Amino acid sequence: MNYTKQIQDIASQLFAEGKIDVFVGYRLNGFDDNQVPVLIKDPQDVHKLVFTDKSVFNLVNYLKTDHTRRKRVGLVVKGCDSRSLNLMLTENQVKRENIYVVGICCEGVTDDAGQKMQNCVDCMVPDAVVSDELLGTASGADTLTYKMNADVAALSNIPLTERAAYFEEVFENCIRCNACRHSCPLCYxxxxxxxxxxxTLYNGANTTSAAFHALMTWSLHLAGRCVDCRNCEKACPSHLPLHLLHKQNESVIFENFQEHLAGVIPEDRGAFYKYSLKDPDDFIM
Ligand code: SF4
Ligand code: SF4
Ligand code: SF4
Ligand code: SF4
Structure with missing residues (x-):
């Protein structure tokens, strides 16, 4: 997967036509083969843009910064990223007319070891669902089949008390840095x-229960909204498996709330907005 040339050409044209103030894409970090997000404001810098299977971050996160608010923005989105863009649009955080979206039919991104990331192995929506132009060949899947991660399925099969004990032990390692929240496009x-x-960590009163409580609160605010981009996990200095919380919530919501999957359908509001007194509640963790 390499769309470097196409994206450079698109960005150049958008600047030449005066259609954007800033282009949000990826550039090489300069010391290994990994990439970082880049906000290009000068058309002379368009040559820095790259796109390969190392373009891992969800750039929609940069739509919530002062650098892009109230600006006309060119933006690259993979399938998962585009779902969070749909939610940002639905939740009135960005205006569609201000964003030029370069969508990718994504073949998956890789980790530091060159392995396809877990969310990509189990990806249900690889093609960008919102775009002004689409690069790559569409996957052709026209019906959605829910895929649960193997590790989430394994956790679902153990008794609730054991599951709770597992989560408490794992999330004891949280240092309350909030990098997960800041890197999530939907925490704006x-x-x-x-x-x-x-x-919090900063006032010396961090405890396991406080960290656990904060993460559980956070995961519930993302329930029915998380798009499994894994920006949060990539940012976490403790390398916590945060997807276990989000994917567990996602599977429960998909099963119980009209097969809701976040951001796939434009203007489809989060599952909590569709609350009905008839909704089942016997699955609460
Ligand atoms: S989760 Fe899907 S859309 Fe997102 S990077 Fe992986 S394969 Fe691409
Ligand atoms: S919670 Fe994590 S995986 Fe979910 S949308 Fe936010 S950054 Fe992406
Ligand atoms: S955790 Fe909840 S309140 Fe905090 S930024 Fe995210 S969505 Fe907003
Ligand atoms: S990034 Fe990791 S360590 Fe930091 S608050 Fe989030 S879960 Fe905790």
Whole structure:
């Protein structure tokens, strides 16, 4: 998967036609073969843009910064990223007319060891679902088949008390840095409720229960909204398997709430917006 030339050409043309103020893409980090997000404002810098299977980050996260707010933005999105863009549009965080979307029919991205990432192995929506132009060959899948990750399925099969004990042990390693939240495109709140807690790393009052509580609160705010881009896991210094929380929520919601999968359908609001008193509630963790 290499769309470097096409993306450079598209960005050049958008700048030449005066259609964008900034282009958000990927560039090489300069010291190994990994990439980082880049915000290009000068058309002379378009040659820095790259796109390969190392273009791992979800760039929609950069639509919530002051660098892009109220600007006309060119943006590259893979399938998962495009779902979060759909949600940002539905939740009135960005205006569609301000964004020129270069969609990718994604073949998957790789980790540091060159292995396809787990979310890509189990990807249900590889083609960008919102775009102004689409690069690559569409997967051709016109019906959605839900795929549960093997590790999430294994956890679902153990008793609730054991599952809770497992989560508490694993998430004890959280250092409350909030990198997960800041790297999530769907955590854009100006004031986050989790920041209102006093038990943080910074005031010396971090405890397992406080960290666990913060992560559970966070995961519930992403329930029915998480698009499995794994930006949060890539940012986590403790390498916590955060997808276990999100994918567990996703599978419960898909099964119980009209096969809801976040951001796949434009203007489809999150599962919590569709709350009905008839909804089942016997699955709560
Ligand atoms: S999860 Fe799907 S769309 Fe996202 S990077 Fe992996 S293969 Fe591409
Ligand atoms: S919670 Fe993580 S995987 Fe889900 S949308 Fe946010 S950054 Fe992506
Ligand atoms: S955790 Fe909840 S309140 Fe905090 S930024 Fe995310 S969505 Fe907003
Ligand atoms: S990034 Fe990791 S360590 Fe930091 S708050 Fe999130 S889960 Fe905890």
């Amino acid at each position: 709140c100006a004031k986050c409720c989790i920041d209102q807690e006093t038990a």
